[in-house]
Structure formats: structure tokens, C-alpha cells
Amino acid sequence: MTEFEQRRSSxxxxxxxxxxxxxxxxxxxxxxxxxxxxxxxxSDFYYLTGFNEPDAYLLIVNKEGKQQTLLFNRKKDKTAEIWNGKRLGQSGAVSKFGVDLAYDVAEFETQLQELIVDCSVLYYPVFSAPELERCLNVxxxxxRADRSRGQVAPAQFIDTQMILHEMRLIKSEYEIELMAEAxxxxxxxxxxxxxVCHPGMWEYQLAAEIHYEFAQQGAPNVAYNSIVAGSHNACILHYTENNQQLHKGDLVLIDAGAEYKGYAGDITRTFPVNGVFSDHQxxxxQLVxxxxxxxxxxxKPGVxxxxxxxxxxxxxxxxxxxxxxxxxxxxxxxxxxxYKAFYMHGIGHYLGLDVHDVGLYGTAEDPRLLEAGMVITIEPGLYISEDADVDDVWKGIGIRIEDDVLVTKNGAEVLSADVPKSINEIEALMANA
Structure with a gap:
């Protein structure tokens, strides 16, 4: 738990x-x-706790420069646990997750007023937690109504996300290990x-093969809804129906990533259904x-x-x-x-606990520079729809190639380098399958 304790201290x-x-x-x-x-x-809650139960609140208290960490979580309940699984409870939360005190989450709303008395500043995820905002409003x-009793309400409210998301943007060595595994x-x-791909297969069958392999490798959950897009479906950027048959002569674009211990993989490959690229494909x-x-x-850093x-x-x-x-x-x-008729998105995004991870990108006039410890995707694409005003030989071809890239002090490390992407490598792999 040292990693999570360090994040809370930070x-x-x-x-x-x-x-x-x-x-x-x-x-x-x-x-x-x-x-x-x-x-x-x-993701923010998990980043600070590693605790994976619903209906909980983490509180970090700064009282005259001294730190105290509180957790409100579900209490032990034998009947509920028979139906829906084990709960850690309060004593388990203290011993396993390193918080100072833990309380039944049913008490959160009644204790909240006492907890915020004389706090000059309150940090919470503004506009992102409706139930918490309702409790805070009360x-x-x-x-404020009890000022005559000498009780003072917080006067300043700061969005936790502005601080926490900057912390999450630069990955620790521990996080990099998990992301490499993802x-x-x-x-x-x-x-x-x-x-396993072959003509006559259905997109959802190919998706099932991918998910099976994820689970066999220790990642039972996907990081996002997988895209398996044959032929012109690849020109739909977030195609997830995955319900069409794959045909000889077509390309199939697969955008899929495993989630490993909370962290997302995000890889895209495009390859021929029958294992051989046509000349135009x-x-x-090769251009992409x-x-x-x-x-x-x-x-590299500074770019x-x-x-x-x-x-x-x-x-x-x-x-x-x-x-x-x-x-x-x-x-x-x-x-x-x-070019936007054929390439509508950007070159990449941050990657982490969320597939489109948190962190500011800057503005068009003042873009943010990369730093060592960031993990990004690099994913150029080319999408020529069936109704594009081009020669018929190009129509219906969608291509995207995406890798997960760690920014290092000296440049870049491709975390997803295991999967082939050159034409020769892909054709050889499919021929020998």
C-alpha cells in the first residue's frame, strides 16, 4: 500500500x-x-486508495498541517455478502488500506457537517459527483444558518480534479510496470x-477471440468497448456494433485493449481478412x-x-x-x-487508468509539452468512405495503427511493440497461423 499512501501524502x-x-x-x-x-x-478514488468496492468516500484532512485519512465504506453484512460477495468492512479497511479511521458509509451524511466545521477550504470533484454535491449543499x-453558534462553513471550494489529474498524468515506476503488462x-x-481471422468469420467472433486471450493472460476486463470493424465499417471511428461478416479481400480494423489492475492498454491494428494485402490496400x-x-x-520530452x-x-x-x-x-x-475528410482525429492521447486519460493538453497557441513519465498513444489513421469523391479503388478502406508509448528521458519506449505492424510481418504471421 506504500504507493497509495504516497499518493495521498502528495x-x-x-x-x-x-x-x-x-x-x-x-x-x-x-x-x-x-x-x-x-x-x-x-479512477480518481482508485488512484488514491486501491479500494475496489462501491459506495465509499475517502477524506483527507489537513488540520493545522497534520494529515489524517478517513474512509467511509459499507459495513459488514452477512446477508448481503451471501447474495453479492464479501465486504471489507471498517476494521478491514484500516488494516488493509492504511487509512487512519473507517466508518460506516451510512453515517457519512450525518457526520459531514461536523467534519467540515471550521475548514477554510473544501476540495471535492466539482460538477462530477451529484450525490456528494447534494450532501455538501445540505x-x-x-x-451558514448556524453562524450565531460560532460555526463557520468553508468559504473556498476547489476542484480536486485540477490537482489530482496532474498527479495522474506522470506515471510512477509502479504504474509503468502495470501499463507495460496491460x-x-x-x-x-x-x-x-x-x-484466427478468416473469411466468413463474424466481427463479434473475432472480438470474442481477443477477449478470451485477454482473460487467459490475466486481464478479464476490457479497457473500453472493442472495435472490430471489417471493410467500410472501419471508417466509423467508434464502431462497436461488431455484427457484420468478414469477407475475403477486405481489411479489418481492430481497436481493443485489456485492462490490467485498473490500467488500460489501447492498441489498433488493421490487417487483411484473408491474410494478404491487395496492392491498393x-x-x-504503408503510408499510415x-x-x-x-x-x-x-x-521525447519538450515536444x-x-x-x-x-x-x-x-x-x-x-x-x-x-x-x-x-x-x-x-x-x-x-x-x-x-485532409479532414480522411483523417478526423488527432495523433494520440494520454493513457492510464482511463483509456482517454486525464491531464491538460494546453491550447492551440500554447500546447503542452511532453514530459518523461507520460504514457500516450500514437495513432494516425486514414478513412476513405464509400461515398468519398475519389477513384473507386480507394473507397471503403479504413486504416488506423496505434501503439502505447512511454515518454522517457531520452525519447520513447513502445510498450505495445510485441504485436506486428509491418506488411511482411502481418502476412507472415497470418500465413503461419
């Missing part, structure tokens, strides 16, 4: 004297009638998909691959993702001009954003 060091920070856990969500979706812990307004398991799923694929390799080579994206756009436009998909002057086409 947050505490950023708090004002006589202040209180509150972090809510996730809640179970109804799927239909009386059945729930699989529970997924709130408690703060009661204190990437390796994700890569194994993609390799399996290439090995190979031309477009060249762009991706070049983009990864630019990753902005926005600038890497600009370089990718330049290479993409040059390639599309060469193939006759675009016509005109490259600089003017870039200025007019003509």
Missing part, C-alpha cells in the same frame, strides 16, 4: 491548512430492472486475432505506417503532441497527393483542412 502536501478533501467512489449502475453493469471503480447551508496482454489479443497501409513510425520517432500531429498531417497530405486522392497545393490543402 495530495495532502498541496492542500491548504485547515482544509478537507473528499473523493467519492464509484456506484453500481442498473443495466436493466434489477441487474447491474459490472462494477468499475472511479451540510454547508446548515453551517500493453503486452493487449498485444497478445491482437496477435491471436491475426492468427498496401499502398495506403510510415507516418506512425515517424511520429513515434519524434516523441508537443500538437506538433507531432502537424508533421503527420503534412506526410499524409503528401501521400494523398501522390495517390491522386487529393489534388492541389499541399500547403493550401493543409490550410483548408482538406
Amino acid at each position: 495530495f495532502f502536501s498541496k492542500m491548504a491548512n485547515n482544509s478537507l478533501a473528499i473523493f467519492p467512489a464509484g456506484q453500481e449502475k442498473i443495466r436493466s430492472k434489477d441487474t447491474e453493469y459490472p462494477f468499475r471503480q472511479n 451540510a454547508v447551508n446548515k453551517l 500493453a503486452e496482454i493487449s498485444a497478445a489479443g491482437h496477435i491471436r486475432a491475426m492468427q 498496401a499502398q495506403l497501409y 505506417l510510415d507516418i506512425q513510425v515517424s511520429a513515434i520517432s519524434q516523441v 508537443a503532441l500538437a506538433d507531432i500531429n502537424k508533421s503527420a498531417i503534412k506526410k499524409l497530405v503528401e501521400g494523398l497527393l501522390e495517390f491522386g486522392i487529393l489534388e492541389g497545393d499541399s500547403e493550401q490543402l493543409i490550410k483548408d483542412q482538406a
Whole structure:
């Protein structure tokens, strides 16, 4: 638990004297009638606790510069545990998770007013926790109404996310180990998909093979809804229906990642259903691959993702001009954003406990620079829809190649390098499956 205790201490060091920070856990969500979706812990709460039960609150108290950590969680309940599984309870929370005190979460609302008395600053996730905000609204307004008794309500409210998300952006050595494992398991799923794919298979069957491999490797949960998009479905960026049959001569784009101990893998590969690229598919694929390799080579501290994206756009436009998909002057086409008909997203995003992880990117005028310890994706794409005004040979082809990349002091380390991405490697793997 040292890792989590250090994170709590780090947050505490950023708090004002006589202040209180509150972090809510996730809640179970109804799927239909009386059945729930699989529970997924709130990422901020998990980052600070490692505690994986719903309906809880973590409190960090700064009283005259001294730290105290409180947890409100569900109490032990034999009947509930028979039906829905074991609960840690209060004594278990103290011994296992290193908090100073633990209380029944049913007492949270009644104790809240006493806890915030004489706190000058209150930290909580503003606009992100409706039930907590309801409780705070009641408690703060009661204190304001009782000023005659000498009780003072907090006068300043600060969003915990502004502090915590900056902490989460730079990964510790422990986190990097978990993310490397998430990437390796994700890569194994993609390799399996290439090995078993064949014409006549359905997209959901290929998704099942990937998820099976994730589970076999120790990651029973996916980091996000998997995309298995054959043919023109690959031109839908967040296609998740996965209900169409795969045909000989088509490409299939798979965007899938395993979640390992809370951390997300996020890999995309595009390959031919029958194991062999056609000439036109190979031309477009090689263009995207060249762009991706070049983009990864630019990753290092002090470089902005926005600038890497600009370089990718330049290479993409040059390639599309060469193939006759675009016509005109490259600089003017870039200025007019003509490429957006074929490349609509950016070059990548932060990766961590969330697949689109937290952290500020800066502005177009002042983009944020990469730092050692960040983990990002690099994922150029090319999508030519069936109704695009281009030669028919290009229509319906969607390609994206995505890797998970750790920013190091000296450059970049590709965490997802296990899964092939060159044309020769993919065709050889599929031929030998």
C-alpha cells in the first residue's frame, strides 16, 4: 500500500491548512430492472486508495498541517455478502488500506457537517459527483444558518480534479510496470486475432477471440468497448456494433485493449481478412505506417503532441497527393483542412487508468509539452468512405495503427511493440497461423 499512501501524502502536501478533501467512489449502475453493469471503480478514488468496492468516500484532512485519512465504506453484512460477495468492512479497511479511521458509509451524511466545521477550504470533484454535491449543499447551508453558534462553513471550494489529474498524468515506476503488462496482454489479443481471422468469420467472433486471450493472460476486463470493424465499417471511428461478416479481400480494423489492475492498454491494428494485402490496400497501409513510425520517432520530452500531429498531417497530405486522392497545393490543402475528410482525429492521447486519460493538453497557441513519465498513444489513421469523391479503388478502406508509448528521458519506449505492424510481418504471421 506504500504507493497509495504516497499518493495521498502528495495530495495532502498541496492542500491548504485547515482544509478537507473528499473523493467519492464509484456506484453500481442498473443495466436493466434489477441487474447491474459490472462494477468499475472511479479512477480518481482508485488512484488514491486501491479500494475496489462501491459506495465509499475517502477524506483527507489537513488540520493545522497534520494529515489524517478517513474512509467511509459499507459495513459488514452477512446477508448481503451471501447474495453479492464479501465486504471489507471498517476494521478491514484500516488494516488493509492504511487509512487512519473507517466508518460506516451510512453515517457519512450525518457526520459531514461536523467534519467540515471550521475548514477554510473544501476540495471535492466539482460538477462530477451529484450525490456528494447534494450532501455538501445540505451540510454547508446548515453551517451558514448556524453562524450565531460560532460555526463557520468553508468559504473556498476547489476542484480536486485540477490537482489530482496532474498527479495522474506522470506515471510512477509502479504504474509503468502495470501499463507495460496491460500493453503486452493487449498485444497478445491482437496477435491471436491475426492468427484466427478468416473469411466468413463474424466481427463479434473475432472480438470474442481477443477477449478470451485477454482473460487467459490475466486481464478479464476490457479497457473500453472493442472495435472490430471489417471493410467500410472501419471508417466509423467508434464502431462497436461488431455484427457484420468478414469477407475475403477486405481489411479489418481492430481497436481493443485489456485492462490490467485498473490500467488500460489501447492498441489498433488493421490487417487483411484473408491474410494478404491487395496492392491498393498496401499502398495506403504503408503510408499510415510510415507516418506512425515517424511520429513515434519524434516523441521525447519538450515536444508537443500538437506538433507531432502537424508533421503527420503534412506526410499524409503528401501521400494523398501522390495517390491522386487529393489534388492541389499541399500547403493550401493543409490550410483548408482538406485532409479532414480522411483523417478526423488527432495523433494520440494520454493513457492510464482511463483509456482517454486525464491531464491538460494546453491550447492551440500554447500546447503542452511532453514530459518523461507520460504514457500516450500514437495513432494516425486514414478513412476513405464509400461515398468519398475519389477513384473507386480507394473507397471503403479504413486504416488506423496505434501503439502505447512511454515518454522517457531520452525519447520513447513502445510498450505495445510485441504485436506486428509491418506488411511482411502481418502476412507472415497470418500465413503461419
